[in-house]
Amino acid sequence: MNWISYVIIVLVVCGLILEWIVELLNLKAADPKLPEEFEGYYDSKRYSLSQKYLREQTLVGLWHSLYSTGILLSAIFLGLFNWMDQWARGFGFNEIFTGLVFIGLLGIASSLLHLPWGIYDTFVLEEKYGFNKTTWKTFLFDQLKGLLLSIVIGAPILYGVLWFFESAGAWAWAWVWGLVTVVQIFLMYIAPVFIMPLFNKYDPLEEGELKTEIETFAKKESFFLQGLFKMDGSKRSTKANAFFTGFGRFRRIVLFDTLIEKHSVQELVAILAHEIGHYKLKHIFKAMAISILSTGLMFLVFSFFIKNPTVFAAFKMESLSVYASLVFFGLFYSPISSIIGILGAILSRKHEFEADHYAKERYGDPEALITGLKKLSVDSLSNLTPHPLKVFLEYSHPPVLKRIERLRQS
Numbered sequence: 502m503n504w505i506s507y508v509i510i511v512l513v514v515c516g517l518i519l520e521w522i523v524e525l526l527n528l529k530a531a532d533p534k535l536p537e538e539f540e541g542y543y544d545s546k547r548y549s550l551s552q553k554y555l556r557e558q559t560l561v562g563l564w565h566s567l568y569s570t571g572i573l574l575s576a577i578f579l580g581l582f583n584w585m586d587q588w589a590r591g592f593g594f595n596e597i598f599t600g601l602v603f604i605g606l607l608g609i610a611s612s613l614l615h616l617p618w619g620i621y622d623t624f625v626l627e628e629k630y631g632f633n634k635t636t637w638k639t640f641l642f643d644q645l646k647g648l649l650l651s652i653v654i655g656a657p658i659l660y661g662v663l664w665f666f667e668s669a670g671a672w673a674w675a676w677v678w679g680l681v682t683v684v685q686i687f688l689m690y691i692a693p694v695f696i697m698p699l700f701n702k703y704d705p706l707e708e709g710e711l712k713t714e715i716e717t718f719a720k721k722e723s724f725f726l727q728g729l730f731k732m733d734g735s736k737r738s739t740k741a742n743a744f745f746t747g748f749g750r751f752r753r754i755v756l757f758d759t760l761i762e763k764h765s766v767q768e769l770v771a772i773l774a775h776e777i778g779h780y781k782l783k784h785i786f787k788a789m790a791i792s793i794l795s796t797g798l799m800f801l802v803f804s805f806f807i808k809n810p811t812v813f814a815a816f817k818m819e820s821l822s823v824y825a826s827l828v829f830f831g832l833f834y835s836p837i838s839s840i841i842g843i844l845g846a847i848l849s850r851k852h853e854f855e856a857d858h859y860a861k862e863r864y865g866d867p868e869a870l871i872t873g874l875k876k877l878s879v880d881s882l883s884n885l886t887p888h889p890l891k892v893f894l895e896y897s898h899p900p901v902l903k904r905i906e907r908l909r910q911s
């Protein structure tokens with residue numbers, strides 16, 4: 502044990518305590534009285550079901566984080582990282598390939614350790630509340646496809662990152678930043694056509710009233726509809742959604758089949774107007790710029806952290822390496838990445854209000870968006886009264902009642 506060991510314990514335990522405090526406050530804030538705005542949408546039975554769902558989801562999450570923390574601390578203090586490192590070095594590869602084996606092994610171990618929680622979440626929790634539609638076959642294939650993608654895409658990127666940090670000297674962080682940014686933009690560009698279809702089916706939205714209404718609105722806004730797709734969200738869950746993805750030639754607007762099923766044409770166009778608002782107001786571009794800048798900051802800070810002997814001693818490692826530095830760095834960077842996450846969430850909530858405002862002004866039917874939002878909340882049993890601290894730290898969208906309140910203001 503050296504002083505870094507104590508820093509690790511403080512970081513991990515404080516993170517856990519903070520999470521428990523926030524979640525318990527959030528549970529306490531759940532108001533058993535149905536908010537007036539939702540009368541007629543929620544009956545008292547379904548509303549109390551939503552609070553039961555919240556409680557159960559929260560408890561599972563809390564146990565999961567306790568489990569992860571226990572495993573992380575045991576792995577550090579039992580010297581498991583060193584054991585894996587020695588195993589990876591046993592193959593006699595060069596530093597970079599040894600790093601790929603080490604990180605690959607860690608990735609597989611961590612996926613396997615978290616798999617039971619994923620199974621519980623999908624087949625017990627979501628099933629119990631009637632959301633789950635995922636079959637075992639879909640679940641299994643999702644895992645395999647995820648693994649395959651991380652090998653095909655993740656391994657070459659990791660190879661590049663390690664190579665630059667091994668051989669590019671003081672400016673390695675800038676080269677890595679450039680590489681990761683180029684790959685990130687390229688992946689965002691091709692994902693709608695080459696990656697997302699591996700998981701879901703995307704069909705062009707069929708002719709009919711909905712398509713005509715959307716086209717009329719898009720034309721009025723001089724928004725070029727590149728692709729309007731319906732996705733088989735019902736393959737995994739009854740929960741509904743809509744999103745905007747990609748840019749340039751491959752960009753798409755996607756509506757879940759579950760969304761189309763449960764909403765009126767006006768509600769759907771209002772929801773779509775909100776999505777178009779994100780595009781028109783350049784939210785996607787802004788979010789991407791911030792993500793690129795924070796990646797640069799991360800690699801810059803990392804470059805001062807590489808092969809720190811005190812850190813390696815705290816992790817009980819026999820040999821110093823760039824790849825293990827990369828793994829350990831995640832832990833020490835977590836306070837900074839949390840702060841960036843909170844700032845990102847603040848910006849995202851601001852963008853949501855702006856996109857709502859855009860939809861209201863341009864589509865001119867605020868009630869359609871309001872009933873659309875209400876139906877979405879009731880349908881997914883979402884928490885209507887989250888604690889403000891939880892919202893501040895984590896919510897990417899403002900609570901639905903706040904959004905409705907804003908939409909009603911003239």
Ligand SMILES: [Zn+2]
Binds near residue numbers: 775776779853856
């Ligand atoms: Zn939005």
